[in-house]
Amino acid sequence: MAAVLPASARRTNNGRFCRAKAFIRNDNAANRLKASCSTLVKQENEKNVRDPEVCNGFPLRGRRVVELNVLAKALDGGCEACGAALRLSDCIKETVSGIRSLLYISWSNSECGDTNVYRTNKTHRSTGTTRGRPIFDVNTKLAADVVHAKRPLGSSLYSIKTQNKSLTDMMIQYFQRCFGYALKQNKDGEEGVQNGLKSIVPHAYGDHSSCGNWCGFLKNPASYKHRGLPRGKDLTDKSLRQSLEKIVEVSRVLILRKTGKEILSLKEKQKTREYKKKRIEKKEKRLKKTTQLENREGQQYSSGMGFEGHDDAQKIPAPPAASKIERVSLTKDYNQIIFELETSGRGNDAEILQIAATDGKDEFSIYIKPCNVISPEASAVNKLTFQRGILFNDGKPITDAVAINVALKTFIEWLKSRTCILVAHNCESFDARFLVQAAEKNGVMEDLVETVSGFTDSLSAFMELLLVRKSHRQVNLVQDLLYKSYEVHNALADVQTLFQLVNKFVNVKLLQCSSQNELQSFMGGILSEAPKGKETSGSYPAAIS
Numbered sequence: 001m002a003a004v005l006p007a008s009a010r011r012t013n014n015g016r017f018c019r020a021k022a023f024i025r026n027d028n029a030a031n032r033l034k035a036s037c038s039t040l041v042k043q044e045n046e047k048n049v050r051d052p053e054v055c056n057g058f059p060l061r062g063r064r065v066v067e068l069n070v071l072a073k074a075l076d077g078g079c080e081a082c083g084a085a086l087r088l089s090d091c092i093k094e095t096v097s098g099i100r101s102l103l104y105i106s107w108s109n110s111e112c113g114d115t116n117v118y119r120t121n122k123t124h125r126s127t128g129t130t131r132g133r134p135i136f137d138v139n140t141k142l143a144a145d146v147v148h149a150k151r152p153l154g155s156s157l158y159s160i161k162t163q164n165k166s167l168t169d170m171m172i173q174y175f176q177r178c179f180g181y182a183l184k185q186n187k188d189g190e191e192g193v194q195n196g197l198k199s200i201v202p203h204a205y206g207d208h209s210s211c212g213n214w215c216g217f218l219k220n221p222a223s224y225k226h227r228g229l230p231r232g233k234d235l236t237d238k239s240l241r242q243s244l245e246k247i248v249e250v251s252r253v254l255i256l257r258k259t260g261k262e263i264l265s266l267k268e269k270q271k272t273r274e275y276k277k278k279r280i281e282k283k284e285k286r287l288k289k290t291t292q293l294e295n296r297e298g299q300q301y302s303s304g305m306g307f308e309g310h311d312d313a314q315k316i317p318a319p320p321a322a323s324k325i326e327r328v329s330l331t332k333d334y335n336q337i338i339f340e341l342e343t344s345g346r347g348n349d350a351e352i353l354q355i356a357a358t359d360g361k362d363e364f365s366i367y368i369k370p371c372n373v374i375s376p377e378a379s380a381v382n383k384l385t386f387q388r389g390i391l392f393n394d395g396k397p398i399t400d401a402v403a404i405n406v407a408l409k410t411f412i413e414w415l416k417s418r419t420c421i422l423v424a425h426n427c428e429s430f431d432a433r434f435l436v437q438a439a440e441k442n443g444v445m446e447d448l449v450e451t452v453s454g455f456t457d458s459l460s461a462f463m464e465l466l467l468v469r470k471s472h473r474q475v476n477l478v479q480d481l482l483y484k485s486y487e488v489h490n491a492l493a494d495v496q497t498l499f500q501l502v503n504k505f506v507n508v509k510l511l512q513c514s515s516q517n518e519l520q521s522f523m524g525g526i527l528s529e530a531p532k533g534k535e536t537s538g539s540y541p542a543a544i545s
Contacts, residue, residue, distance in 0.1 A: 066120045074118040082112040153179050156247045164240045174228030197252045201244045206234035335359050335418040338499045340491040341431045342382045344374040353384050355411050356491030364414045365492040367401040382489040405442040415451045425474045427457040461506045
């Protein structure tokens with residue numbers, strides 16, 4: 001007796017039972033696969049096809065991703081029918097699919113007249129066997145690249161999901177889908193990709209001013225609804241929008257980095273004016289906060305502070321009384337002392353190695369033994385090295401080098417015989433800053449205040465005097481204005497040549513104009529951060545203004 005199958009059951013090719021709906025669905029999929037395979041075979045075997053619109057001259061235009069070994073091997077084989085040699089310029093038609101193509105090449109001089117079809121890339125089959133439709137490797141890689149590009153975006157969105165409760169899985173998939181659209185629809189233009197990525201978040205929030213022709217709102221504003229957003233409406237969470245814009249911007253920069261355009265390396269970015277300005281602002285803010293805390297609680301940290309502290313202190317000292325930055329006129333009987341420092345580096349922890357000064361008649365020069373090593377960069381410039389407790393200048397030992405506190409006291413004693421103003425090239429950001437820092441650290445700041453009335457920067461004076469020059473370095477000024485050379489980065493030689501430059505080319509009025517609260521500027525960077533023209537904490541020399 002034969003069994004009767006129910007109407008809802010069917011047998012597969014393997015003899016197993018399955019539901020009728022599943023059987024029909026699988027059967028339809030198999031028929032579509034067969035139809036597509038037959039279409040591809042028909043295209044590959046198409047003969048004598050000529051396109052009159054593209055046969056005038058070389059027919060191929062635009063850019064393709066071509067595997068040279070695949071195309072060269074096909075052309076070297078010649079015509080499949082007669083073996084005649086083939087050339088790429090004999091191409092009469094092209095079928096493009098994704099970023100691959102099929103080339104139809106026929107040699108017009110050949111008697112057979114056959115058309116050969118060649119692939120530009122390797123292919124594979126999704127089934128892993130010889131059956132199924134051939135798929136180009138390059139298209140598969142392209143799809144994989146899009147998935148890979150969307151993955152960091154999805155990870156970043158899921159990471160902010162805990163902070164933004166309104167962000168749902170459906171919204172994350174929506175933004176990933178939009179990101180993929182921006183990459184696929186603008187694959188031929190980098191500018192289009194960037195514009196598409198920038199418009200993703202505004203588009204979700206109802207701002208369609210930067211959208212392209214892909215935007216459905218521009219086509220039909222009355223009935224447009226978002227596919228993938230809750231209830232199809234625009235998003236309204238402002239805090240979520242800020243987070244989304246940051247994440248999309250990071251993803252956009254990653255895409256740019258792959259192209260190698262518009263991205264500066266960290267080393268190149270550090271040379272830009274914007275980066276330097278931001279770095280100075282952060283440094284000033286950090287120093288201001290440290291100064292405020294130390295004014296209330298005392299010094300928190302400095303190199304060697306454990307050896308310089310007072311163990312008998314029972315309470316936190318009160319903040320120092322504020323002193324006013326007074327205006328000092330150069331018309332008084334002030335002596336201009338040209339001074340110069342050589343240091344072990346350019347960082348805040350660098351030590352003074354040499355102090356030199358001159359007023360045109362008397363000269364002062366003293367070498368100082370450092371407590372730490374001298375950086376190789378500084379030694380290459382000033383030729384000073386420190387080995388086994390001995391300071392060397394260009395390989396020659398300096399026997400009369402002293403400690404920093406002795407050198408400062410000796411320098412101040414030399415200055416006490418006159419009312420002076422200290423002048424240096426790049427004084428504001430280098431010489432005056434290190435001198436004040438060393439005086440404060442070694443407890444001779446009060447003596448320096450009584451002796452020195454202010455500081456003047458000759459670099460600012462020459463920059464105002466010689467506006468056209470690109471370089472205002474002292475060595476260049478000496479060569480161009482005094483027509484001679486000297487031992488650069490020897491403090492005594494530096495002050496001698498700078499004295500000649502200042503007295504020959506810079507007048508008193510210009511020197512006074514270039515001294516705009518110089519001391520207050522660098523003291524603000526080290527100690528007080530007081531605004532220009534206002535009072536600053538501590539009793540320090542008045543700046544010239």
